[in-house]
Amino acid sequence: MSKDSQMRAAINQKLIEMGERERLKELLRAKLVECGWKDQLKAHCKDVIREKGLEHVTVEDLVTEVTPKGRALVPDSVKKELLTRIRAFLAQHATL
Amino acid sequence: MSPAGCSHVNGYKVDNWKQNLRVIYQCFVWSGTAETRRRKVRQSDAGWTELAKSCVCHMCGAHLNRLHSCLYCVFFGCFTKKHIHEHAKNKRHNLAIDLLYGGIYCFVCQDYIYDKDMEQIAKEEQRKAWKLQGIGEKYTTWEPTKRELELLRHNPKRRKITTNCTIGLRGLINLGNTCFMNCIVQALTHTPLLRDFFLSDRHKCEMQSNSCLVCEMSQLFQEFYSGHRSPHIPFRLLHLVWTHARHLAGYEQQDAHEFLIAALDVLHRHCKGDTIRDDNGKKANNPNHCNCIIDQIFTGGLQSDVTCQVCHGVSTTIDPFWDISLDLPGSSTPFWPLSPGGDGSTVNGESHLSGSTTLTDCLRRFTRPEHLGSSAKIKCGGCHSYQESTKQLTMKKLPIVACFHLKRFEHSAKLRRKITTYVSFPLELDMTPFMASSKESRMNGQYQQTVDVINNDNKYSLFAVVNHQGTLESGHYTSFIRQHKDQWFKCDDAIITKASIKDVLDSEGYLLFYHKQFLEYE
Numbered sequence: 001m002s003k004d005s006q007m008r009a010a011i012n013q014k015l016i017e018m019g020e021r022e023r024l025k026e027l028l029r030a031k032l033v034e035c036g037w038k039d040q041l042k043a044h045c046k047d048v049i050r051e052k053g054l055e056h057v058t059v060e061d062l063v064t065e066v067t068p069k070g071r072a073l074v075p076d077s078v079k080k081e082l083l084t085r086i087r088a089f090l091a092q093h094a095t096l
Numbered sequence: 097m098s099p100a101g102c103s104h105v106n107g108y109k110v111d112n113w114k115q116n117l118r119v120i121y122q123c124f125v126w127s128g129t130a131e132t133r134r135r136k137v138r139q140s141d142a143g144w145t146e147l148a149k150s151c152v153c154h155m156c157g158a159h160l161n162r163l164h165s166c167l168y169c170v171f172f173g174c175f176t177k178k179h180i181h182e183h184a185k186n187k188r189h190n191l192a193i194d195l196l197y198g199g200i201y202c203f204v205c206q207d208y209i210y211d212k213d214m215e216q217i218a219k220e221e222q223r224k225a226w227k228l229q230g231i232g233e234k235y236t237t238w239e240p241t242k243r244e245l246e247l248l249r250h251n252p253k254r255r256k257i258t259t260n261c262t263i264g265l266r267g268l269i270n271l272g273n274t275c276f277m278n279c280i281v282q283a284l285t286h287t288p289l290l291r292d293f294f295l296s297d298r299h300k301c302e303m304q305s306n307s308c309l310v311c312e313m314s315q316l317f318q319e320f321y322s323g324h325r326s327p328h329i330p331f332r333l334l335h336l337v338w339t340h341a342r343h344l345a346g347y348e349q350q351d352a353h354e355f356l357i358a359a360l361d362v363l364h365r366h367c368k369g370d371t372i373r374d375d376n377g378k379k380a381n382n383p384n385h386c387n388c389i390i391d392q393i394f395t396g397g398l399q400s401d402v403t404c405q406v407c408h409g410v411s412t413t414i415d416p417f418w419d420i421s422l423d424l425p426g427s428s429t430p431f432w433p434l435s436p437g438g439d440g441s442t443v444n445g446e447s448h449l450s451g452s453t454t455l456t457d458c459l460r461r462f463t464r465p466e467h468l469g470s471s472a473k474i475k476c477g478g479c480h481s482y483q484e485s486t487k488q489l490t491m492k493k494l495p496i497v498a499c500f501h502l503k504r505f506e507h508s509a510k511l512r513r514k515i516t517t518y519v520s521f522p523l524e525l526d527m528t529p530f531m532a533s534s535k536e537s538r539m540n541g542q543y544q545q546t547v548d549v550i551n552n553d554n555k556y557s558l559f560a561v562v563n564h565q566g567t568l569e570s571g572h573y574t575s576f577i578r579q580h581k582d583q584w585f586k587c588d589d590a591i592i593t594k595a596s597i598k599d600v601l602d603s604e605g606y607l608l609f610y611h612k613q614f615l616e617y618e
Contacts, residue, residue, distance in 0.1 A: 009152065012159050016151070022127070022229060058207040059199070 011090065020089050024082065031078045041070050102209045104190050104202050108167055109213070117167075117217050124151060124165055125198045125218075126225035151195065155179040164201065167191040175201075198222070232616075255323060259580060264291070266320045267327035267590035271334055275589055276352040279575035280359060281330065282587040283560035283609050284313070285320045286577045287497055293389045295321060303366065309336050309359075310366045327590035337362070352562050352573050353419070353501050353607055360418050364390040394418045397493035399532045402474055403465075403486050409478035414492050419499040419607075422458040426517040427506055431461060455500065455521040455608065463490050463530045490532040496615065498527070498556055500608040505568060514568045521561075521608055523597065527554040556610035564606045576600045 015021040032038050048065045049057050152159045153174045162175035168189035173180030180192050184203040192201045198218045199208045226234060240248065257263060264285065268278040284290055293299075294317040299310050312333050319328050338345035341358040367388030395416050402411045425431035431453075465488040468474065473482040504515045528534055531554060559578040564571050574588045576595055586595040 005158070009157070009159060016127075019229075026231065060207070 011086075014093060015086075015089070018089075018093060024085060027085065028078070028082060031081065032074070035075050035078065037070075037073055037075070037078075040073060041066060044069055102202050102205045102211070104204045105200075105209065105211050105214070108191055114213075114217060117214065118221055120165060120167070120193060121198060121218060121221035122225070124195050125193070126222050153177070153179055155182070163195045164192040165195055167193055167200070260583075262579065262585075263323060264321050265579060265585060265592050266324065267587070267592050269327050269329045270589040271329070271331060272347045273349045274330075274334060275573040276350045276355050277330070277334065277337065278589055279352055279562045279573045279587065280356050281316065281333070282575045282577050283356075283562060283607070284359075285317060286560055286579070287393065287609070288559075288611065289393050289496060290389065291317060291321075298389070299367070307336055307339055308366050309333075309340060309362045312336050313363065349571065351505065352564070353421075356499065356607065357418060360390055360394055364388055393496045394499070396491060396495035396498065399490050399492040401488050401490070402468075403488070404474070404476040404478060405484045405486065407476060407478040407483075409476060411474075411477060418495075419501050420459075420462065421501040421503055422455075422462055423503055424458065424515050424517050424519060425453050426515045427503065428508055428511075453517060453519050455519060455525070458500075458502070458519065459527075459530050463488065463535075488535070490535050491527060491530050492532045494527055494531070494554060494612070496612045498610045498612075500610070502606055502608070504564065504604075504606055512568055514564075514566075514571075516604065519605055521558070521601070521605055523558050523601070524613075525556040525558070525610055527556060552614040553612075553616075555613040557613050558600075558608065559611045560607075560609035561600055561603060561605055562607035562609075563603050565604075573606075576603065 012021070015024070045062055045066055048062055052061055150172070151163060152172060153161065153163060154172050156174060156177060156179060158174055158177075161177055163172055164175050164180040165172050166180065166183060166187075166189050168191065169187065171180075171183050171187075171189075172195075173183050173192075175181075175194070181203065184190060184192065190203045192203070193199070194201065194208075200211065200214055201207070202209045223233075226232060255263060268281060270278065294314050297314075299314055301308050301311050303311075316328075316330065316333060337355075337359065340362045341355075344350050344355060344358055364386065367386075367390060395418060397414045398417045398420075400413050400415065403409070404411075423429055423431065465486045468485050468487055470484055474485045475481070476483045476485070500521075502519055506513050506515060561576040563574050563576070565574070566572055574586060576584050576586055576599070578584050582597060584595045584597060584600050586593050586599065
């Protein structure tokens with residue numbers, strides 16, 4: 001594993017251990033609902049299902065179609081906030 | 097995607113599968129406590145390691161890429177990189193669980209499947225984890241029961257609520273100076289939680305006679321949401337009000353605020369099914385003893401702190417309230433300065449002597465520390481003697497619907513008059529500065545709100561305004577109500593017209609109804 005992914009894995013472990021990962025997930029969920037991201041993507045999913053037909057569509061289809069749009073639509077403010085939170089957490093618990 | 101699951105799970109549903117599945121959810125999907133996270137789990141056949149370290153792909157070590165766990169053995173693999181697919185093919189293990197969302201994937205069906213039993217386990221474990229994490233209950237979409245499905249099939253007529261629909265709007269005929277009642281009815285029928293309570297048929301009547309006001313309210317909601325556009329004639333409601341609140345009977349004009357309190361009181365008394373009685377068998381008019389819908393929505397707690405000026409001991413009482421009555425400038429009691437000794441000329445950089453009074457000003461005055469004066473000494477428990485003291489009111493608990501009553505009608509010994517001072521009120525109101533907890537933080541020197549708390553709990557939105565035009569002797573009540581966000585209507589007895597936000601905010605304002613913006617499950 002590259003140094004980069006080693007670092008990522010180590011951070012992830014720390015986040016899980018301290019329960020921070022769950023808290024961050026909740027924060028992200030709340031933010032994405034607030035800014036309307038969830039509704040936008042829900043509408044997009046419905047369009048994809050309508051297109052492919054309810055009987056034939058698979059979760060894989062939805063993931064393929066929706067993931068790029070989902071990633072692009074996350075507002076910068078939300079990304080910034082999560083990043084700040086993670087940085088603050090690491091500053092507090094840095095033994096890495 | 098079949099909601100009935102797939103037949104391939106039958107190979108898995110043997111022996112102690114339920115418990116095994118629960119453990120997987122508890123450990124890897126919804127880890128609730130620090131303990132489960134630190135728990136040692138089997139990392140392949142090589143041995144045990146801590147959970148946090150074990151949740152990586154056994155082929156490439158990555159922890160992202162939609163990690164899945166095999167249900168038949170200890171194996172974690174990426175979904176995106178197809179590592180779990182390889183494992184499934186090689187070992188003929190057909191089922192895997194998505195560690196992010198808990199969905200079960202069947203490699204034969206090549207899709208996520210929804211097995212009833214497994215879904216049940218997943219939901220239960222998720223709820224448990226939320227509870228352990230202190231999140232409590234979360235919103236889940238409504239699913240109809242068998243009986244409800246039956247009813248829906250037998251009653252196919254549906255009413256669609258669109259963003260511009262006028263359902264719930266209906267005029268009310270004036271039965272002789274009954275505009276005071278009509279405007280309160282408009283406000284109540286547009287209180288979202290109250291509307292939901294009545295439209296979902298939640299009142300179980302225990303009254304023998306036909307004089308239950310709650311049943312009548314239920315009928316009223318049916319009338320308002322029936323889709324009829326002709327004005328409704330609320331003669332039964334009027335009669336019940338006269339029966340239960342004698343002081344409001346008669347054909348003279350009454351005070352809308354008095355009517356509101358009387359109506360809430362009668363409704364509260366008639367909600368017998370939900371009320372807990374105290375030891376004497378009497379219904380306590382106390383938020384701690386009643387859980388009826390009226391108390392759930394309208395009852396708040398007002399904290400009164402009396403501080404002895406000598407020993408600084410504080411005596412605290414908390415009283416329930418349904419509304420906050422605010423004094424206005426122009427009444428016989430002086431409004432400015434807001435606190436004793438203060439100059440009152442600038443607060444937050446705003447100059448109030450030239451500008452108009454705001455609702456916040458009134459609230460600030462309401463919650464200011466007040467010297468009780470040498471003629472009103474209170475017996476202090478600490479000093480054991482009568483001492484001068486200051487009294488301060490703050491909000492201990494805010495109701496879901498906060499009603500502000502601007503005291504425009506002065507009935508002092510010398511004069512009876514209406515105070516027409518314009519008070520500006522906002523569409524959105526943050527009650528945080530007036531809370532008892534804020535006062536405590538300020539006193540302890542904490543000026544910053546903790547970053548962690550997304551303090552949305554004290555934010556309110558305006559949804560109804562009752563106005564009075566005219567004089568004390570003869571006047572007329574009308575109301576503005578919010579139908580949808582940013583869509584307001586003026587209700588003048590039988591006449592309903594579209595109104596602009598400016599119309600609403602420019603109006604004089606007598607009763608202001610605010611609704612909490614964010615509601616939490618308890």
